[in-house]
Every structure is written in structure tokens, then in C-alpha cells.
Amino acid sequence: MARKNRVAVIGASGRMGKAIIQVLSQSKVSELSAAVVGKGSVYLGLDSGLHSGLKQNEILFSDDLSKSISESDTVIDFSIREVLSDVLSTCKELKKPVVVGTTGLTETHKELLKETSKSIPIVYSPNMSIGVNLLFKLTEIAAKVMGDLADIEIQDIHHRHKKDAPSGTAEKLKVILLETLSRTESNIVHGRHGILPERDPKEIAIHTLRAGEVIGDHTVYFFTPEERVEISHKAQDRKTFAVGSVKAAEFLVGREKGLYDMFSVLGL
Template sequence: MIQTVVIGAAGRMGRRLVANIMESPTLALSGATEYAGSPFLGQDAGLVAGCGEAKVKITADLDKALEGADAVINFATSGVIETTRAAVAKGCAVVIGTTALKPEEKAELAELAKNGARIVSAYNMSVGVNLLFKLVKEAATILGPAYDVEITEMHHNQKKDAPSGTAVRLAEVVCEAWNWDYDKDVRHGREGLVGARTKHEIGMHSLRGGDVVGDHSVIFAINGERVELTHKASSRDTFAKGALRAVEFLVKAQPGLYDMQDVLGLK
């Protein structure tokens, strides 16, 4: 069994990771962490997740949680690099599902991988979303920039970043296919008398409301027709199951920085 630690085990995503690990035939929960001062410290991670006793107490002591671990799964919104450094120093493989990493943080992950770390970092762990990335690349390549592209994403009303990391990646996929520049060519929303849509822009629109797990659509439109590619996630389990597949991939992989396209063999 692959001994696995969940960072942020009492959060919404952390609980689903714990539950899926406890059901897995190949992974075992060996550690669970939360921030210092969390009301869940000292509680059983499985009971917090609502899936029975795991006999693993939630702790703020990362070093203690990493004892005997083979892998770490981290969807936390802060402290990602520090956690990764500590995990790598213990010889653990690391799966990162955090979407709002800064360029310098991504560069540090790449440097850690050059020095022997095994890391999967992805905007979205869903198998379906990663298929969407591939389909959008093919559509953009075949249809070409004569088509207008608009991207919409909707998430629950507690999501802090916008646009979502997945939406950003979808726009990057189109930019890569057309040799465009994300920073220059993506337009975030429209308001007022902005004039007609230009031919050299990708529209990006973020919606927030209720408990929506994650909806993403890429629309290719031209006079006479429209092609729409959409993925809708109805449960966080889709991300958890993808993360578990990433762990299974990493324990057999050579050192390196990978994404879910690597894990799923879509490259």
C-alpha cells in the first residue's frame, strides 16, 4: 500500500481525498494535516470526513505526519512550496492540485524536480477536464483563429480566485495552438460601450454561485455555426480520484515535474 498524507484534511476537498484513499485498494492514509489552531486538530481524519474511523489523527505537525509516508496530496491554497520542500526532503512523491500558484512557485517546483523530486502539479485533476484540454487543442488547431473563442467558468460562491486555474489553462491551450499571448490576448469580461468584438481576443468570464463544483465551457463561434466543448463536475470525487491516479503514477515514475496529461497518457 502507498502510504499517503493529505494536506488540509478537514477542508471540503481534503475530506473527499481522505474518503477516497480509505476506499482505495492501493493507497492507505498515513497522515493528515491542518493549520495550527484548526478546530479539527486531534480528531480522527476518517470521522471528520464522515467515512468511519481511519485511526489517523489530524495534526499541525507536518514532520510528524510525513513519518513513513510515500506520497503527499496537497490542494491547500497556501504554503504549497514549503510543504513540498518538506515532503521531498523525506523522499515523498507530491501531488499538487492547487490552482493559483505564482510563476516563481512553479519555477521552484521545476527546480525541485531537476534535483530528484517526483511531482505532479495540475490545474485540474479531473480525468474529464484533462480530456477537455486535449479536445480544445484539437478544435483550436482544426478551426483556427477565424473562429471567435469565449470561455466561461462557474464555481461555488466561496471560491477565492478568478478565473479558475482550469479556465486559465483552457485559454493557454488555445493561445499555444494559435501562437497567441495569454497576457495580451485574453479579455476578462466586458462592461459598458466597449465596441465590437475584435478578431484577436479570447473572452474570459467567471460566474460564482451556490455550491457549483466546477463548470467549464469553451465556445468556438463563426458566422453560421458554433462549436461548444463543456465539462461539468458534480462531485469533488472526480478531482480526488484523479489525484489518487497521480499518486499511483508517481510511485513508478522517474524524477520530474509532471501534469495530468502525463498521468493519463494524453501527450
């Protein structure tokens, strides 16, 4: 039997980290090799399996980034953007491929991803869900067909704890629409209030809701005078992002250096 792909999870004690550990525990191809948390974390030394609602796996939470990555074949990072530079530099030094699912990245972070991908293979996506990446592709198709005929709106709903707004997924939808329709940021409106002039035909509005415990709902609307097309994705379990992340890590095994997205992983 072939040896499994050993995966280090960065940000392993968080919601996404726990979901990824659960998915890895059931994988026939990959397995957890290291569970990394931040310096001074209250979870240091605890069993990552038990913390993730599984049986004991004897892989303890560690803050030793270099050791954890060196003992792994691939890396999945779902930590915070403030540590992305350290993660990328360590992966580059140790020549390890990495999946980056951390949200709220700035343009500086994205440039760092591009630069590092000249040395190692990286998968980066604002959303690792297989269904959401179908949403991206369907939005692109709908924009090509209806974009010049329709009023377009994006709705982004997440749990009350989410810090970035709009979400990375809503931002990606925006970019797809702008690029497909040859529009610019000047066409983007974030919410509306007050007395407004008639809607500009090229306007694309983004509406952000943060309430309750919604995992993540996104809808793109195309309104014409005769009909309305809605393309929606509603996440029912955080594992949907974990499944995509593990699939991306497996995609990277033996891959050439470069910056890949989930379209590459899924063959879209």
C-alpha cells in the same frame, strides 16, 4: 498481498481533503497514512475518518508536517498556496513524491515547482479531474482545427466561496489556446462592459461567474458564422478531483524525478 501505497494528505480537513480521504478508504492500491492540518486548527486530534463521513480510522489530524510525510510513500497537497513552500521543501528533504492540487498559484510558486522537480517527482495540475483533462485535450484539438476561423470564449462558473478568479482551470484553458494559436496575453479580455469596438478576430474572452454552490463548470465556445461548437465539463461531485488526485499519487510510485501533469498520468 503487496503493501498499499501510503498517502499523506495535506489540507485534510477541507472539502477536497475529505473527498480524498473517502476515495482512499475505497482504494485497493492506496491508503491514508497521515492527515495534515494547519497549526492551531480546531480539528487537531480529531479522527479524520469520522470527520470525512466514514467510520473511525484512528488517523488523527496532525500539524506535524515532517513526521506525517516521513511516514508516507507519497503526498497529496490540497492546502493553501502559503504553505506550498514548506510542503515542497519537506518532500524534497525526505525524498517523497508529491501531487500538488492547490489552486491560485503565482508564477513564483510555479517556478518553485519546477526547481523542486529537479530533485523529486511532482504531479501538478490546476485541475485533477479526468474529465477536465479531456476538456483540455479536446480544446487543443478544436483550436487547431477551428481556431483561426472562430471567435473563442471561455466561461468559468464556481460556487460563491471560491476566492481565485478566473479559476485555475480557466487559466489553463487560456494557456492552451494561446500556445496552440500563437497568441499572447494582449489577446485576452476579461468580461466586457461599456461601448466597445467590433470584436477583434484574435480576441479570447474569459467570463467568470461565482454563485450558489456550483462545484465547477467550464465551457469553451468556438463561434463561426455558420456554426457553434461548445466543449463543456460540469463537475457533479467533488470526488471527481479526488479520484484523479489518488490516480496521480499512484502514478508517482517509482517514477523518476521531474514535473508531470495529468496528461502524463492519463497517457493523453
